[in-house]
Amino acid sequence: MAIAFTLNGKSTTVEAPPEMPLLWVLRDELDLKGTKFGCGRSFCGACTVHVNGEPERSCRMPVSRAEGKEITTIEGLSEDGAHPVQVAWQEIDVPQCGYCQAGQIMSASALLAGNPQPTDGDIDEAMSGNICRCATYGRIRAAIHHAAKLAQAPPTSHETATGAGGSEA
């Protein structure tokens, strides 16, 4: 059946079985490979996208539920990788293998959208559905705090990170 939604700001219509998870529509029908398959059962968060601004696990979301919604994937988070979370992730040098990071960034950006100054406790709560097998958690936490600062600063600011490799998480 034809399902219509807004994908990264553009009207999109796909022909797909209604129960097909949004993840596979994104990856294999629309060729957006940034959203990752990790577990297929909402355990790991690698497939996190925004649905009307809220983080959702696309591996368990039938594409029929996307009808009429606004879907944002990692490819659409910013035009040029300049979203504060994307910038912070690079300045803190978060990734190891990098496979989970799209999902981490989508969860983190949704967190910051609703809570511009999250505490460590807020971060734990919002991010505990996203597994990082390389366990870059100390840097994920640091990068979310850093992104919060970047988002507050004027866009022309050249504020720099405190450094990628501080010896403490």
Place this chain on the structure above:
Amino acid sequence: MNAVDKTGNLSRRGFLHVTALAGGGMLIGARFSLDGARGAAAATAGADAALNAFIRLTPDGIATIMAQNPEIGQGVKTMLPMLIAEELDIPWSQVRVEQADFDSTKYRGQMAGGSMATPMHYQSMRRVGAAARAMLVAAAAKQWKTDPEKCTTEAGVVHFKKKSLSYGELATAAAEIEPPNPRTVPLKDPADFRIIGQEIPGVDNPKIVTGEPLFGIDVTVPGMKYAVFEKCRVHGGKVKTANLDAVKASPGVTDAFVVDATAQAESAAASFSMFQVAPPNGIAIVGDSWWLVNEARSKLEVTWDEGPTASQSTAAFDRQAEELSMQAPERDLRNDGDAAGALASAAKTLEAAYQYPFLAHAPLEPQNTTAHFHHGGLEMWAPIQTPQFARGDLAKTLGIPEDQITIHLTRMGGGFGRRLYWDYMLEAALIARQAGVPVKLVWTREDDTRFDFFRPGGYHYLKGGLDDSGNLVAWRDHFVSFGEGPRFAPSAEMAPNEFPQAFVPNFALQASKMPLGIPTGALRAPTSNAISFVVQSFIDELAAEAGKDPLQFRLDLLDAAPDGMRPAFDAKRMKAVLELVRDKSGWGTADLPEGTGQGVAFHFSHRGYFAEVVQATVSKEGELGVDRIWVAGDVGRQLVNPSNAVNQVQGAALDGLAQALDQEITFEGGRTKESNFHNFKLLRIDQAPPVEVHWVMSDNQPTGLGEPALPPVPPALCNAIFAVTGKRIRSLPIAKHDLSWT
């Protein structure tokens, strides 16, 4: 390309060659051959094929450096080019990095494993960069009619008196220069390093944070179909009958067939590499959508020949191990002094039985490969840590020449040792050949968890003896493991010189084995990740029995190597990291609240020295929280990329924590019981304590960091739990134990 090739000796078997690029600029590579003359000839003949060399320097001043090794998250795609760029003396901002394909004619050691990239390539990559720099200097000196010795370089520019030329301006002329002998080309004084030792972010970070396709699972080729592969849940089982017609009628399915490579693989197996895999047998379902072909699996009705492994289970292994522990060991692995006699006469003795479970690797990117037979050969895109071994073994199994197999190296969504083994590549190749179309095989998480090359479980029956003064005088370990005949199953062995061998006058290591039909293999810090738990926990028990501080007891033991013994590692280096972690963690001096305690452990592996302290809090009801981990490490005199070094160490420490807390793979009826992250639990952010990393910069060759920080964490955590509760954890995971205390 109009090639002018010059060659220079790289090593006994390798040559540097330089090629002029058609549009200006130079290409520097190394070509390896059994003899120099043929190497030079091949370099001349194969200029076009040489595009994937080490450095491509173009007139715009940009140096494109090929990253030769597979990237699994260990940071090697950034690290190896850093080494070249340092000696080339070019700013990192003028460097671009590209992933090389697997090509054994151009690169050596294209492998991710064993924390080997730094020790293998630290000098050779620098020499490539230094040779290129020397050629640029020579080109400038020629133009200025001066002596190259009088020229200097800085940040991509050659200087002589007031003259200067940029590398971009010199690149085309430098292609005419005879390459120097890289073995004798001078290297920088480390005091002059501008890139090595700097915190350089991962080169793929911009692509990772914007979701660009990088990983094996992201590969697409024209005309490609998707595939899943259903195997017998009993390891080693085979298809008897299957309702293929019903599956073929499912939506989106274009083909379904039985794949059975048992015969070919068995005949080829005799000459396989050390990373051999079991012959695939199962049912392939091929179609237009991965999700649809995977859905079609639910329609499969298969009768299986389950084979002999159906009788194996974790419960049976536990029973068998206990029986074996009461019998005479199958063999001695090591005997120093007289352990039995010394235990009989010791002032105090202690006995304990330790065990640890099988573990899965669980890299977050499920196994996958895209395979395409065309032009008489096989082209593959695969996340693989060992392309050289994989290609050789694939060629033997598939019966095609090795040089007809091309492997494109993709970034890997983690490896941890799982992708040392190439079973999914063989499955993809067999499916693509039978289907007659390019095929992308993707496993589910359930496939990945069930069909791993597991870290083997193991059992240790220990006895230790102390003298009147509380010194360790005797150690006996009866290790019950897996294997058949003379051979241990992969990664189920134990080195006969594992600590405390050579530090105890009377030492006996004995082994018995049980047959195992389940595949095992290397998991990050193989053997060490298990043995450290056993040894460093029992050492802690002995320290307590001796009434000594557990950290001081270890320092004393490291001083106690009897004359004539040659320990597997340098005791002084280990003492230094122990003393550092003692000081940084406030060991024995911190004012800890009731319910909070510290535990310590050290381990030597992959040439790295690591001592770690874990601080844990256990409520009286038995709820465990890990507060902080302190790591002190010694990997030599230089961290190539301190940002990545710290990231690796923190990740390895937390990996060890995850294993200790709640990870276990179990078997019943020859089947893996765990299937996904709800029952094989990876660490989450709310469980991850801060990890402080400190270094001893000893004057030794730099070594690798992917693995050696992991092994001390499980025992240090268990020792911290003992410090609080008085309870010894002698089997993992900790989640199985009641930690409540009064």
